[in-house]
Amino acid sequence: MKYAYRLAVSTALFVAVSFPALAEGxxxxxxxxxxxxxxxxxxxEKTYDVKVSVTEYDSNETAMAKIEAGGHGFDIIVPSAYVVPIYIKKGLLMKSEPDxxxxxxxxxxxxxxxxxxxxxxxxxxxxWGTTGVMVNTKIYKGDLNTSSIIFDPPEELKGKINVIPSINxxxxMAIGYVGGEPCTSDKKILKAARDKLMAAKPYWASIDYPSFEKFIKEDLQxxxxxxxxxxxxxxxxxGFAYGYPKQGYTLWQDNIAxxxxxxxxxNAKLFLNFVMxxxxxxxxxxxxxxxxAIKGSEAFMDPELLKAPEMNIPAALKTSAHSLTTCPAYVQDIYTKIWTELTK
Structure with missing residues (x-):
């Protein structure tokens, strides 16, 4: 979903198939x-004789601001599920009928x-993917599947923790840690989550989209x-491993529109059909x-990817997943206030 990390990955399979050119431009x-x-x-490009340009953004919020401003010249965007209803309500997406x-x-x-x-x-x-916790097991020997790594960290992790700047x-995750459900309007739970975030912040090194190198070189743990x-x-x-917090983690999907x-x-419709x-x-x-989300894709996928722990949620922790959804406006306003205070 997510932020533009600057580490190239060259594992993509290229399946060369010949098709007649059906479009141009x-x-x-x-x-x-x-x-x-x-x-x-x-x-x-080869299949349809179409020249493609790709422009990158770092967050859903950045992308939406650009699209709302107009004059962008883009045809296709890849929004996360929780912002799709906002795009639709604002009339920013075409009803292109992928179905x-x-x-x-x-x-x-x-x-x-x-x-x-x-x-x-x-x-x-x-x-699709999940948002959980990642930690260096060379220095942390505890439970992987807990958000206490972030909110009540042990001494060996203090000052070496990053938190992604993704509000919801x-x-x-903080709401789950204090016993609530995402998008709750319970003021006691929201206050407890706010207090937990503020108490944990002194133990964090950053609220950032850090480069991979900071983890690889173990500047962040x-x-x-x-x-x-x-x-x-x-x-x-x-040394790094990924965990699914039993207190709650996010299951999300990004979409193309x-x-x-x-x-x-x-050409945009051709591309939507192409990626399916x-x-x-x-x-x-x-x-x-x-x-x-495509049937039959497994036959073309990297076998190491298919069996990776980051792709296979443990059965006992599947019920701890929650979808990243759009909160009611009044709840989102509270989230924004909490976030503003946290990031001061």
Whole structure:
């Protein structure tokens, strides 16, 4: 989902398939950094004789501000599930009917009638992942599956912890830690979560999107983190491991959609259909190190990815997952106030 880390991954599979050129011209994609496989773009360009440009952003909030400002020139965006309803309500997405496209038959049943886009009239799946905790097991020998690593850290981690600047993911994890549910309106729970965040902050080194190198070189030893990003770091420093906090962690999906003011609509629709083909969904997963929602993609995916602990939630912890959803406006306002105080 997530932030543009500057560590190249060259594990994507390139399946060369010959198709007649059915289109021409341009396609402009706006996506999270290092989230668009170069081989996927080359394949699409060759297949359809379309020149593709990719512009990167670091967060959903940055992207939405850019789109709302207008004059951006983008055709496609990749929003996280929790902001899709906001995009739709503001009229920023085209009702492009991915559910009517030929490759929609490949979408796994559980990802078809999703809460954020019932029936998939606006979005197609991109990738899914989780947001849990990552820690260096060379120095931390305790339970991996607990958010106490972040909120009540042991001495060996104090001053070496990062927290990603993602409001809902961080506050939801804190709410779970104090016994509440995401998007709660219970003021006692919200105050307890706020107090826990403020008490933990002195033990953190940063609230940031840090480079991978800071973990690989062990300048940072723990973080609230995304599963695919954690997998990339583990590949470079096997001391790091990923945990699913029993108190609650996030299960999310990012989606691909056509912007309401897209200029290259035909090519954008071709691309949405293109990424729902199994071999192309596998290209995305192999590059990003996240799961996808496409049946048959496993045959084209890196076997190491399929069996990775960051891709396989322990059965006993599946009930601790919660979806990253859009909170009611009044609850989101409280989240924003908590976050503003935390990041002063």
């Amino acid at each position: 341009q396609l402009n994609i706006y996506n999270f950094g290092l989230y668009t496989p170069p081989d996927l773009i080359k394949k699409f 009517q496209m030929s490759n929609f038959k490949n979408v796994k049943a559980e990802w078809v009638d999703v809460d954020w886009d019932k029936g998939r009239h606006y979005t197609a799946p991109w990738v 993911e961080v506050i939801n 723990a973080s609230i983190f995304w599963s695919g990003a954690a997998m990339r770091i583990r590949a470079e420093n096997p 056509i912007l309401a003011d897209a200029k290259n609509v035909k 083909a199994p071999e192309n969904a596998a290209l995305i997963s192999n590059y990003t190190r996240y799961g996808n």
